[in-house]
Amino acid sequence: xxxxxxxxxxxxxxxxxxxxxxxxxxxxxxxxxxxxxxxxxxxxxxxxxxxxxxxxxxxxxxxxxxxxxxxxxxxxxxxxxxxxxxxxxxxxxxxxxxxxxxxxxxxxxxxxxxxxxxxxxxxxxxxxxxxxxxxxxxxxxxxxxxxxxxxxxxxxxxxxxxxxxxxxxxxxxxxxxxxxxxxxxxxxxxxxxxxxxxxxxxxxxxxxxxxxxxxxxxxxxxxxxxxxxxxxxxxxxxxxxxxxxxxxxxxxxxxxxxxxxxxxxxxxxxxxxxxxxxxxxxxxxxxxxxxxxxxxxxxxxxxxxxxxxxxxxxxxxxxxxxxxxx
Numbered sequence: 295x296x297x298x299x300x301x302x303x304x305x306x307x308x309x310x311x312x313x314x315x316x317x318x319x320x321x322x323x324x325x326x327x328x329x330x331x332x333x334x335x336x337x338x339x340x341x342x343x344x345x346x347x348x349x350x351x352x353x354x355x356x357x358x359x360x361x362x363x364x365x366x367x368x369x370x371x372x373x374x375x376x377x378x379x380x381x382x383x384x385x386x387x388x389x390x391x392x393x394x395x396x397x398x399x400x401x402x403x404x405x406x407x408x409x410x411x412x413x414x415x416x417x418x419x420x421x422x423x424x425x426x427x428x429x430x431x432x433x434x435x436x437x438x439x440x441x442x443x444x445x446x447x448x449x450x451x452x453x454x455x456x457x458x459x460x461x462x463x464x465x466x467x468x469x470x471x472x473x474x475x476x477x478x479x480x481x482x483x484x485x486x487x488x489x490x491x492x493x494x495x496x497x498x499x500x501x502x503x504x505x506x507x508x509x510x511x512x513x514x515x516x517x518x519x520x521x522x523x524x525x526x527x528x529x530x531x532x533x534x535x536x537x538x539x540x541x542x543x544x545x546x547x548x549x550x551x552x553x554x555x556x557x558x559x560x561x562x563x564x565x566x567x568x569x570x571x572x573x574x575x576x577x578x579x580x581x582x583x584x585x586x587x588x589x590x591x592x593x594x595x596x597x598x599x600x601x602x603x604x605x606x607x608x609x610x611x612x613x614x615x616x617x618x619x620x
Contacts, residue, residue: 300579302363304328305400312453312569313578316398324382327399329408332359333377333435338368356435358405366406366436378408381433381441385410388483397428402583407434409586411446414490420501421557423550424450427494429486430457432587443486445493452549454564455585456594458493500602504556513611514545514559520614521563521597529620541566556601563597 300315306328307316319326336355339348353368356375389412398411409432418425426448433441444457518541522534530538544562546553551561567590570581584590600606 300577302361302404303401303579305398305582307398308395309397311398311582312455313582315579315582322396322399324379327382327396327410329378329399329401329405330382331378333357333365333375334359335369335373335375363404365404366434369436375435381408382410385412385431385483389487392487402587403434406436407432407439407587409433414487415494417450418494418498420447420449420498421505423501425498426450427490427497429490443483443490445490445497447494447497449550449561449564452561452565454561454568456497456564456598457586457591458497458595458598500598501557501560504560504601507556508554509545509556509559511542511546511553514553514562515542516611516614516618517559517600517607518542518545518562518614519617520610520612521600523614523617526613526616527620530617537566560598560601564594567591567593 305311305313305316306319306322306326308319308322310316310318317328324330333356336357338351338353338355340351341347342349352371354371354373355368356365357363358365392414395413396410397413399409401408409430411428411430413426413428415427418427428446428448430444430446431441432444433439444459446455446457448455515538518538519530522537522541523530524534541562544565545551545558548558548561548565551558568581568585581590585594600610
């Protein structure tokens with residue numbers, strides 16, 4: 295079935311990712327990254343009131359010419375198609391002269407969102423844990439996604455992932471105008487590379503600080519409750535209770551965790567929302583999409599910000615205490 299996201303999308307990498315669905319290759323270039331295929335726009339028509347005549351509309355649809363299936367939402371006639379190869383060429387051109395290695399590429403959402411992950415520096419230590427840091431460049435078609443860059447971290451012992459915004463507020467967004475001859479270079483890539491190293495250091499410093507702040511199991515349950523509970527005025531649902539119990543268990547016994555400090559709190563959250571954001575029996579590909587591009591990614595980033603801000607941390611604990619007292 296061509297519309298099945300697992301058949302049409304792909305993730306190519308130099309190592310197998312936690313979801314086990316990576317197409318592993320020795321090295322990645324344009325010939326094997328899985329997202330280089332011809333693309334074009336086709337006119338869309340609608341059926342007239344007579345039920346027999348098809349009339350041209352003002353909309354067009356992007357399709358890929360290897361399977362002739364749609365990519366993204368319909369677009370206006372003034373929308374200029376920027377194909378994946380053009381974006382990849384622009385990224386590679388911007389990175390020329392910088393030591394780098396492409397470690398992952400692919401697409402999600404039925405080819406509407408594509409990504410390239412580039413390692414710009416070696417492994418780092420965060421809270422004593424070996425961590426790989428990469429620059430993740432993402433773009434979409436049909437109004438799905440502006441071209442953005444985020445700093446991505448993978449804690450190796452547990453394969454947990456987290457993406458950090460390259461600016462204090464929001465993501466680092468490059469200029470990508472969808473019109474003819476839109477891309478000759480990606481403006482702002484130099485700033486993104488510089489920011490990448492700074493954000494990596496901030497992440498490691500924050501994790502080291504979390505590791506130095508003790509946390510008991512009771513406090514862990516309170517903050518997880520404050521984070522998970524949808525309301526302070528209602529009793530916890532069975533699903534919420536199960537999620538909190540799972541987080542407390544991961545805090546104590548998750549890979550690399552000791553159940554003793556705030557870095558273990560983050561380890562529990564990142565583990566849950568990386569590997570099973572939709573439940574333990576959920577489809578692994580859907581979990582991957584949520585973890586890196588959807589609700590799971592947002593949850594991990596939100597909790598990291600709570601850990602960084604003592605006021606937010608205490609507010610979340612108080613919220614959890616109130617819920618647990620119901």
